[in-house]
Amino acid sequence: MDILHKVKQKLNLPILSDVHSCEEISAAAKVLDVLQIPAFLCRQTDLVVEAAKTGKAVNIKKGQFLAPWDMQPLIKKVESTGNKSIILTERGFSLGYNNLVTDFRSLAIMRAFGYPVIYDATHSVQLPGGKGGSSGGQREFVAGLSRAAVAFGCDGLFLEVHNCPDRALCDGPNQVDLMQLEQLLQQVKRREGVA
Numbered sequence: 001m002d003i004l005h006k007v008k009q010k011l012n013l014p015i016l017s018d019v020h021s022c023e024e025i026s027a028a029a030k031v032l033d034v035l036q037i038p039a040f041l042c043r044q045t046d047l048v049v050e051a052a053k054t055g056k057a058v059n060i061k062k063g064q065f066l067a068p069w070d071m072q073p074l075i076k077k078v079e080s081t082g083n084k085s086i087i088l089t090e091r092g093f094s095l096g097y098n099n100l101v102t103d104f105r106s107l108a109i110m111r112a113f114g115y116p117v118i119y120d121a122t123h124s125v126q127l128p129g130g131k132g133g134s135s136g137g138q139r140e141f142v143a144g145l146s147r148a149a150v151a152f153g154c155d156g157l158f159l160e161v162h163n164c165p166d167r168a169l170c171d172g173p174n175q176v177d178l179m180q181l182e183q184l185l186q187q188v189k190r191r192e193g194v195a
Contacts, residue, residue: 005031016059022050029054039063039091039123045077052078057085061120064094064128068106075113086115089158090149092124098136100124102145104152111153119149120158126174137174139165143184150188157188 008015014033019025020041028035035051039061042048051058060074071088078086088110092100102124110117121142130136146157162168165175176184 001027001031008033019047019051022046025050025054029056032056034059034087036089037061042066042074048074048077049081052081052083055083055085057087058083059087059089059118061089061091061123062106062110064092064100066093068103068109071110072113075115087118088113088115089118089120090124090154091120091158092126094128098127098130100126100128102149104148107149107152107154111155116155118156118158119146119154121146121149122158122160122171122174122176126171131173135171135173137171139174139176142174142176143180143187146184146188159184 004015004017007013008031015031016034016036017028017032018036018038019028020038025035034057035054036059037048037051040063042060042063048058048060058078060071062068062071075086090102090106090110092102095101107117107119124145125138125141127136127138142159149157160171160175161178161181162172162175163178165172165177168175
C-alpha cells in the first residue's frame with residue numbers, strides 16, 4: 001500500500017488493486033480508489049460486501065467459471081450496502097484444459113445490468129497452468145481481442161503492461177510490452193472512432 005500511495009501522490013492518478021481478504025479492506029480503502037475483487041474470489045460474499053461498505057468503487061472480475069448472468073447476484077450484494085459504484089470486468093471463460101476464451105456476448109449481457117463493463121484483454125489470453133508449474137499466455141492475441149471488445153461495446157480495457165514481459169515475475173506471457181502500448185491504444189481509439 002505504501003508503494004501504491006506514492007504512485008498515487010506522484011502521478012495524481014486513481015489507483016486500483018486487488019483485495020484478497022476482509023482484513024485487507026480497511027487499509028486498502030485508505031489508498032485505493034477502486035477495490036478490485038479477483039475473479040477466483042468473486043463469489044466470496046463477505047469480501048464483496050465488506051469492500052462495498054467502504055463506499056469506494058468496487059470492480060468485480062467475473063470468474064472464469066461464471067456465466068455473465070451469474071454476475072447479477074454479485075451486483076445485488078454490492079447494492080445491498082447502498083454502494084452503486086460498481087464496475088464489472090470480463091476476463092474470459094475456462095474452456096477445456098489450460099485455455100480461456102472470450103464470448104463477446106457477455107459484454108452486452110453484463111452492460112444490460114446498468115454498470116460499466118471492462119474487458120481484461122491480457123488475462124483473457126492467459127493459459128492457466130499452461131507451462132506446467134505456472135501459467136502461460138498468448139500475448140499475440142491481445143491487440144485483436146482488444147479491438148474486438150471495443151468494437152463490441154465495452155466501456156474500457158484492462159491491460160497488464162511491462163517493460164520486459166518475458167522477465168515479469170507474474171503473468172509475463174500474457175502481458176503487453178510497454179513499447180507496443182501506444183500503438184495498441186491508437187488502434188483501439190481508431191476502432192472506437194475517437195481518433
